[in-house]
Amino acid sequence: MPTKIPERTKPTLATIARQAGVSAPTVSKVVNGREDVAPETRARILTALEQAGYQSPVQRRAAAESGTVVEVVIDVLDSAYTIQVLNGILQFAAGADVEILVSVTGQSTPGRHTPERRAQRILENGRAGMIVVTSAFSEAQLHAFRRRQIPVVVIDPLNPPSADVVSVGATNWAGGKAAAEHLLGLGHRRIAYIGGIQGAECNQARLHGYMAALMAEGVPVEPHYIVSGGRFRTESGVNGLRALLKLDRRPTAIFAASDTIALGVLSEARRHGIRIPEDISLIGFDGTNQGEQSVPSLSSVAQPLEEMGRAALRSLLRQVRGEVLDSHRVELATQVIVRESTAPPAG
Secondary structure, three states, X not given: OOOEOOOOOXXXXXXXXXXXXXXXXXXXXXXXXXXXXXXXXXXXXXXHHHHHOOOOHHHHHHHHHOOOEEEEEEOOOOOHHHHHHHHHHHXXXXXXXXXXXXXXXXXXXXXXXXXHHHHHHHHHOOEEEEEEEOOOOOHHHHHHHHHOOOOEEEEOOOOOOOOOOEEEEEOHHHHHXXXXXXXXXXXXXXXXXXXXXXXXXXXXXXXXXXXXHHHHOOOOOOHHHEEEOOOOOHHHHHHHHHHHHOOOOOOOEEEEOOHHHHHHHHHHHHHXXXXXXXXXXXXXXXXXXXXXXXXXXOEEEEOOHHHHHHHHHHHHHHHHOOEOOXXXXXXXXXXXXXXXXXXXOOO
8 A cells, every 4th residue: 555645734723714814714714705794814825725725624525526626737738748748738638537628828928826826826716736847947936836745747847846756757868878879979179069958957958968978089079169059949049059050160960859859940941042961960959740741851859748748647647646756857768760850061
């Protein structure tokens, strides 16, 4: 039998009353929707209820009747990476009789709720937990969930989560090293790196893997060959290639931190009459369907994206059942897929 974690301690009306500095009957009026409470007092009580993660009996019954519903928070829905991860989540959910609710936040969209209110909304709506895909979840948000013992799993977190938050990703450092080793093995020595979000954990790991491979071969790491893209989007590849083409000694190969960035490099190369791979070799990271269908088809470090989605939901449901996980970090292996966009350097 799996070890059980302690159940969430349910706050009482008396506890809330002491915290808000009012009587328990006054708290009861607010919980039951009575109107005969002063606005300032009501606001103070509601704040205390949110911070304590209190659910009324009506809310608890609604949660129990709603079945297992998991909310998946994603940044954007127009990337092949996100779609393949989401496919994995949905596949596992279908077999586990779990309903998935998808929320698209947008990276530049400010949150509509405070961390406490967002966590409270999860409880009130009867969600079993939340999966966060490549979004920056603040420590305050994660703390609000932890205090209510709401299960959360993050996939490829942009900012490193604390040790007690379950995260799922791939072997980004090893994958970055393997990408550079592939190019080195073809004979390239002037190898550039076009990254995504500079501070993102996965981006840093891929960059450091690339650097480790170069240093192991005695190839100097040239700072002007390392370009920060800003985002894991096609425009990062476009702008990155433009910057590299201004150099006196252009790179003969480029490692792009995502397939989407690599597709931006491909499109910009065509505008300049640069042939891939005859003039510049190009390898991406993700192994998405988009890269497979591009012209030329894209060599890439493939992440098991659908399996990452399945692993995230599997880990979340284990937390929901009260099981203690063997590890809070799940890392799945990557592999280099060689297609048409990489070749030995000209001459």
